[in-house]
Amino acid sequence: MTAAPEQIDVLDAAREQVLERGVGLDEQQVLQVLELPDERIADLLALAHEVRERWCGPEVEVEGIVSLKTGGCPEDCHFCSQSGQFPSPVRSAWLDIPGLVRAARQTRDTGATEFCIVAAVRGPDKRLLSQVRDGIKAIRADGNDIQIACSLGMLTQEQVDELVEMGCHRYNHNLETARSHFPSVVTTHSWEERWDTLRMVREAGMEVCCGGIIGMGETLAQRAEFAVQLASLQPDEVPLNFLIPNPGTPYENYPVVEGPDALRAVGAFRLALPRTILRFAGGRELTFGDLGAKQGMLGGINAIIVGNYLTNLGRPAQQDLDMLTDLNMPIKALSQTL
Amino acid sequence: MSVVSAKFCQFCGKSSDEGDHAACQRRLSMIDPPRYCAECARRMVVQVTPGGWTARCSRHGEITSAR
Numbered sequence: 533m534t535a536a537p538e539q540i541d542v543l544d545a546a547r548e549q550v551l552e553r554g555v556g557l558d559e560q561q562v563l564q565v566l567e568l569p570d571e572r573i574a575d576l577l578a579l580a581h582e583v584r585e586r587w588c589g590p591e592v593e594v595e596g597i598v599s600l601k602t603g604g605c606p607e608d609c610h611f612c613s614q615s616g617q618f619p620s621p622v623r624s625a626w627l628d629i630p631g632l633v634r635a636a637r638q639t640r641d642t643g644a645t646e647f648c649i650v651a652a653v654r655g656p657d658k659r660l661l662s663q664v665r666d667g668i669k670a671i672r673a674d675g676n677d678i679q680i681a682c683s684l685g686m687l688t689q690e691q692v693d694e695l696v697e698m699g700c701h702r703y704n705h706n707l708e709t710a711r712s713h714f715p716s717v718v719t720t721h722s723w724e725e726r727w728d729t730l731r732m733v734r735e736a737g738m739e740v741c742c743g744g745i746i747g748m749g750e751t752l753a754q755r756a757e758f759a760v761q762l763a764s765l766q767p768d769e770v771p772l773n774f775l776i777p778n779p780g781t782p783y784e785n786y787p788v789v790e791g792p793d794a795l796r797a798v799g800a801f802r803l804a805l806p807r808t809i810l811r812f813a814g815g816r817e818l819t820f821g822d823l824g825a826k827q828g829m830l831g832g833i834n835a836i837i838v839g840n841y842l843t844n845l846g847r848p849a850q851q852d853l854d855m856l857t858d859l860n861m862p863i864k865a866l867s868q869t870l
Numbered sequence: 871m872s873v874v875s876a877k878f879c880q881f882c883g884k885s886s887d888e889g890d891h892a893a894c895q896r897r898l899s900m901i902d903p904p905r906y907c908a909e910c911a912r913r914m915v916v917q918v919t920p921g922g923w924t925a926r927c928s929r930h931g932e933i934t935s936a937r
Contacts, residue, residue, distance in 0.1 A: 596920040621883065621905035623915045631919065638921040776901065779882065817901055839920035844901045849920070 542568070543575055546803050551583050556763045556804045562756035565800040570792050576799040577831030584832045587806045591864035592856055593769075593835035595646035595681075595811070596639030596849075599842040600627050600667065601660060605652040607685075607720045609708070611745055613778035613843055614652035620780035622843050632667045633674050640678045642838050642849040643863050647671075648681040648704060648741075650842055654721065656684040656691060668698050681741060686725055692732045702739035702768065705729050710758035713750045730765060739768040743813065746797050747775035747789035755797060759804040769835065770808050772801060774815030776844055794819045795827055802832025811835035817847060825852075829859055876908030883911045904933065 542557075542564040549555050557565065568576055604616045604624035613620040627635070632649070639647045649667060651660055661684075668680055682695055683704035695703065707726055708714065714723040734740050742765055744758060762770055774789045789797075794816075802810055812833050816825055825847075829836075836856075838849040846852075856863060879886050881894035883906035898904065903916050907927035914925040922935040 598919055599917075602917065621913050623913050625915050625917050627917060627919075631917070635919040635921075638919065642920075779905075840918045840923065843916070843918055845903060845918065845923065846901070 543572070543579055546579060546583075550803050550806050551579065551586055554587055554806050556760075556806055557800070559756050559760040562759045562800050562804050563753055565803060566752045566755055566796050568796060573792055573795050573799070577795060577827060580799040580802040580832030581830050583802055583806050584810070584834050588809070588834050590862055591834070592829070592861045593646060593809055593811070593864045594642060594644040594853075595648060595835065595837050596635070596642065596644050596839050597648040597650055597683075597837055597841060598627065598632065598635040598639075599625075599652065600632060600649050600663060601651040601653060602626075602843060603652060605654070607654050607718065609718045610782040611708075611717065611748055611775055611778075612652070613781055615781070618780050618782065620778065622778075622780075626663075629663070629667055629670050633670045633676075636671045636676050636678060636680075637674060639839070640676050642853060644838060645679055645864055646681055646702070647678045648683055648702075650683040650704070651685070652842075653685045655686040655688070660684060661691065661694060664695075664700075665698050668700070672699075681739075683741075686721065686729045687732060689732055692729075692736045692738070696736050696738060700738060702741050703733040704741035704769075704771070705733070706744050706771070706773075707742055707758070707761065707765075708744040709748055709750055710754040711761055712757060713748070713754045717748055727765075730767075740765065741769040741771065742767040743769070743771035743773065743811070745773040745775050745815070746794065747786065747815075747819075748783060749786065756800070759801050762801075763804050763808075767805075767808055769811060770801065770805055771811040771813040771837070772798065772833075773813040774819040776815045776818060778844075789815070789819045791820055791824045795824065795831060798828050798831050798833060809835045811837065813837050814841045814844060814846075826855060826859065829855065829861065878906055878908055878911040880904030880906050880908050882906070883913070903935070 602625040603622045608617045613622045681702035682700045903923040909930045916925045924934045926932040
């Protein structure tokens with residue numbers, strides 16, 4: 533009988549491949565990480581943190597986000613309380629320009645370098661783009677030099693060019709989940725349509741922000757598939773959300789992602805994306821609580837959204853800023869991003 | 871913000887006197903602004919911003935997170 537070849541431990545392989553050479557894990561390796569037993573999570577997070585420090589540095593990028601146009605979206609993203617296709621309690625609302633300026637100022641006052649303007653739409657129409665243009669002008673007129681990102685759904689080339697001209701430096705458009713799982717999550721548009729927008733955004737010179745949501749019924753294999761699909765996009769930023777089962781959505785009864793699974797995902801995504809800004813986004817409050825948030829920050833995360841989200845509330849910004857101080861993690865300064 | 875003395879739960883919109891609203895309270899204390907008017911259970915127009923929220927009932931006016 534021949535002995536089976538000794539399997540190389542995935543974290544040992546990652547130390548050489550990701551930490552030393554900066555090459556992200558492949559799909560099979562990411563899956564192995566996602567399947568690590570609980571007693572290996574600490575080792576995983578420690579390595580992911582080393583990778584983050586080695587390839588991204590010690591700074592943490594802080595961002596605030598705001599919903600410019602809430603609710604009434606024609607798309608059927610099953611996780612989203614803003615879809616007009618589900619009986620969600622979220623009603624349509626528009627934020628006016630003074631409100632947008634105040635939100636940008638609140639964000640800047642936290643020390644954040646990023647402010648993302650978001651709208652629940654399939655893609656922007658003339659009215660929305662006009663509102664964004666006026667909003668950016670007003671934010672600048674307020675003396676606020678924060679970097680402005682937008683998330684307005686799928687774009688045409690003309691709209692991409694218009695956003696560049698307005699001074700939008702980064703565009704968020706999440707692929708949300710693995711390509712193989714996407715049709716279970718969204719039926720009104722395709723993963724490929726989202727990819728096309730991301731390609732245009734990159735070619736136009738804007739930074740690409742693209743992530744997704746963990747916990748939408750995907751298998752661990754699909755979670756691994758998603759990580760490497762994101763890596764192939766080479767995004768500047770990946771926001772990592774954890775499902776918030778919102779009332780009225782098809783996912784309202786889905787379980788909250790368990791802390792250990794979420795931490796495995798954080799570590800795995802860092803090892804698949806060693807050079808990318810990996811941002812803690814929505815759902816971390818439910819999934820992690822306070823202790824887990826620290827573990828994530830010490831497990832490969834190097835960016836956070838502070839304050840509230842689009843329709844859900846986050847922790848008070850000061851609580852997260854205090855956490856970064858406790859962890860001795862410097863906040864990325866605006867001068868470093870220009 | 872409290873829903874204890876309210877007629878209706880601000881998370882689910884059902885009568886505060888009927889059923890168990892512990893899970894609703896947990897959501898309201900952690901990640902959700904009020905969605906339903908405590909007086910009449912109408913869905914409110916809610917605007918969340920990085921530092922707070924406002925919720926407006928067409929009949930009973932606006933409440934905010936500001937203290």
